Amino acid sequence: MRRFSGFLALVLATAFVFAGVEALAFGNMSKTKGGDGGKAASFDKTPVEKAKGPDSYTVAEIYKKSAELDKKSVAVRGRVTKVSAGIMGKNWVHLQDGSGDPSSGTHDLVATSQDLPSVGNVVTARGTLYKDKDFGSGYAYKAIVEEATLKP
Secondary structure: OHHHHHHHHHHHHHHHHHHHHHHHHHOOOOOOOOOOOOOOOOOOOOOOOOOOOOOEEOHHHHHHOHHHHOOOEEEEEEEEEEEEEEEOOEEEEEEEOOOOOOOOOOOOEEEEEOOOOOOOOEEEEEEEEEEEEEOOOOOEEEEEEEEEEEEO
């Protein structure tokens, strides 16, 4: 009986670990067209100054122009509202600049990066925009900035 209870404890512990890993790996991705399916920080309406340069956009502009910007270099400046570190070999950073509409999910933009900012920091993300990026298992983004560098 002791061996069985030890085995059962091991099986349950393993199940909880794998459940946690799955939640970690996919908890920041969305099954909706917006961005995070409501899992990101609440909408911060505080405006953030737009990044400088010809390839610079607000979060709302990124969503609006995602078809023409697909696979192009973009820059977007925003406040970090959520960070999910070390998932699939990268950090997943949610940015908001006060633009966009929470009801349509165009207020929160995710950038993947090797850089690791803190929540509350204002950063400029420069990377490649991908429209309708699908990571499989039903997890997709309407717009996402990949391989971004994040600078204050």
